[in-house]
Amino acid sequence: MSKVIERPRYVCALGGAIGTIQSLPRAIPILHSSSGCGGNLAGALSGASGYNGGNYCGGQALPSSNVSERDIVFGGEGRLQEQIENTLKVMDGDLYFVVTGCMVEMIGDNVHAVTKRFKGGELPVLAAETVSFKGNSYYGYELVLETLFRDFVEKTTEKDAKTVNLWGVVPMQDVFWKGNLGVLKNLLKKLGFETNTFFGQGETLDNLKNAAKASLNIVVSDAYGIEAAKVFEEVHGVPYLTVQLPVGDHGTSRFLRTVGKALGVDDIKIEKLIQEERKAYYPYLERLADVYNDLDFQRYATVVGDPNYTQALTRFLADDLGWLPELVVITDILGEEQKERVLATFGDYESGLRPEIVFDEDASSVGGYINRHWPQNQGQKYYKGFAPGVILGSVMERDTAEQFKAPLLPVTYPISNRVVLNRAYAGYTGGLTLAEDVLSLVVAHR
């Protein structure tokens, strides 16, 4: 049985789907749901994601059939048909995407039957049953990608060996998604590849439409987007590779080696790129040589969040910064198989560190794990606890951070005490940004 969750860090499949669609260029989500669903999800999508805003069509602009009691008794398909027709007249988009809320799923409306009537029209109308009692935001992301890959990406026999697709960085749930996608795209460019990220800066729906030409799909996650990758492979015959979100030198060098190898890039070329990037990276870290040591900047750390970030942050803190990120709390709902895959990403540290990893969805549990990992002060005179400590997590760790008098850097969703525009934590440059942000916390009170 699924668990009740104290302060979940995600919303329902519908919410994840809306966040995903509204991050696509000129795509218009059409909600077939109770009138409140969209409004209820707006704050989670925008306010909790570093004030991400609604992009082109989000927030209260979302078209929604707003079914109420009457439709629920008589069925909402007629209302949906009317809503789609009029949406095409009012809303200016290149792609329309119907997603469903719990109520209409429960009354059994057949959205596919309705959207089929718009097939062959001037504008594409897709649909996914985002059955929200079946999964959370990540499931919604997955469903939308699957539908796009099946119904929107054009079939082709033409292949382009120098083009790849990349996903797994979930818009909104990764608060820094836009910046991160840009960084990853740039890195792959340096390896000699063009990358479709679908959601990235400057891309259009054509990047998505023509995605079947790619030679490889790179899923930057061990938890999200893998099912969609399987669909892509099945429909378009493009294989996929999963890699971890890279932050800093150690993570990113691994990323380049893994991806480069899969793409058949010459080892020498990969190593040359890594050396070049390091040449730009370490002179910045070098600036910290005095201060890091004079002021003893090493810290214990607790890392809280989703699997993508927790592994990336932990590796960065351990191997790049030489910290002691000894405790990791992963807050997603994961299946056993997923858990194993995710666990495997926390290893092979250059520094030899072995963090304790726990899976727990409840926000308030974090403090308990910190107390368990670093024993509590029982009033003894000589005592060593979580100090000096830093927490990398979300804004939900605020109380916990206060309790342990440790500074908190919100990196994982939700973030409502920072404004995020194009900041990125991925890659070598992202590592430097992260070093700036986390060390600024350490010096903030000087």
Add this chain to the structure above:
Amino acid sequence: MDYIKHKVPPVREDRLMACQAYGGTCGDLSKDSKKGCLYASKRTFSQTQGCQLNLSLGMISSMRDAVMVIHSPIGCGGNLIQNAGINKVFQKLRQESAVGLRWINTNLSEVDVISGGEAKLRQAVLKAEREFRPSAILVFNSCVPALIGDDIDGILDDLQKQVSAKIVPIHCEGFKTKIQATAYDSVYHGLIRNLVGEDKGSKPEVVRTLEEEAEHQAVISKTVNLLNVGSMSRIDEEELVRLLKALDLNVRILPSYSHPDDFTYAHEAALNVSICATHDDYFVEHFQQMYGIPYVMRTIPIGIANTNKWLRDIASFFGIEEQAEKLIAAETAELNKAIEPFKAEFKGKTAFLTGGEVRILTTAELLHNLGFEILGLRGYHFDKYGEILLDEYLEDVPNSEKAIFNIGSGQVFEQANLLSKITPDLFVGHIGVNGSAAKQGYPIFPLFGQSDDYLGYKGVFEVATRVSRILKNPAFNKNLGSNTRLPYRDSWYEQDPFTYIDDSASVAARIG
């Protein structure tokens, strides 16, 4: 009004014949509303809005020492996520030791949808009790448990025997109504049924001597409940408390940021004072019926005219008119002098307002008083309370019958179209629609905010200074206006903004 014995309050469509889709002028609306045929209108194209659950949470999630249980699939209550971690700041304004928001979602899955969510509800309530030991557990139910037929009240009655926190069920299924304001009734319904009254309190009964009792009654005879459901900031509260204290009254503020115990003796008051009928009519009417406590609810104290009306209503109840007149005279004289320079500054400027019916009509009056011409209004919904205020507004503000009146919560496509046609100098908007107007380049004054004051005499001055400041440099929104685009076709702006309001049912009712 006598709905308290029912498990669930009626929806506003039924109780108040509230209308949620209309387009016309203030004059038209005043007439059409009196014919009583507006409520049946609907939209053939709509955008999303909030629901009862959202608003219920917005209204009462600030309660201190309480844990919320949201009985739903994982998405409902999603808006709370943006307040997790920051809400505490506001709670602390009332109580230093306040903790942040705490809630549990029952995360209903497919299995629960088939076999019922009751076990999960139990699990959640017990978890709330075990982990946090709160004074109250507020249980909100969403669409899904209603549809699968969970016996929520039965389970909660049973659980109440096992936990020491007061359990407060708040029935707020979203699909039942398109009038979000029904949420106010749902929350008050739960609070009245479960927290009000000495028998519901957690502390032992108070025993008083005869003299003590007399003294106590004397205090009660001068005590008012000032109702705040979240649209008054702490500074607003302070201003209203200042004015009521000047009339020698004691003030108890409910229900936002309250503690569950604050309700135990809520019926020990001489008068309920509301700042908005949309918020409070359900509460005050029941209190009158159940405890014989009268109320004041005509208007919100925004702007000089409405603040005066509000104070006079209260004073006349206590028979202290003279004292009130003195206060009003002193306050308005001082204030009028202070706002004089703004009147010159705002003369000839135009404004458009959107938000709750009571709030926008009174804020429009305030702006009019400061020199603005009001081009139009958009209300979330409209009912008999709006009708009374609108008629007063039409009387107080010359030439206002031609101004636009549009009804609809959200529906920013209608707003965008309207704005492109009437191009006001200032847009005043409720949270949720301001971003849309900003992208059209308008300077925006937010209709309310948790850190600013709007109410009473001080509010008038503060509104004037903030509006003046905002108009001084609207560059940010201007840049947005020239560099961003709203997601509507150009052809939409050429159409009648009310194209998608279908009032055929009401037209038929009117003719037939």
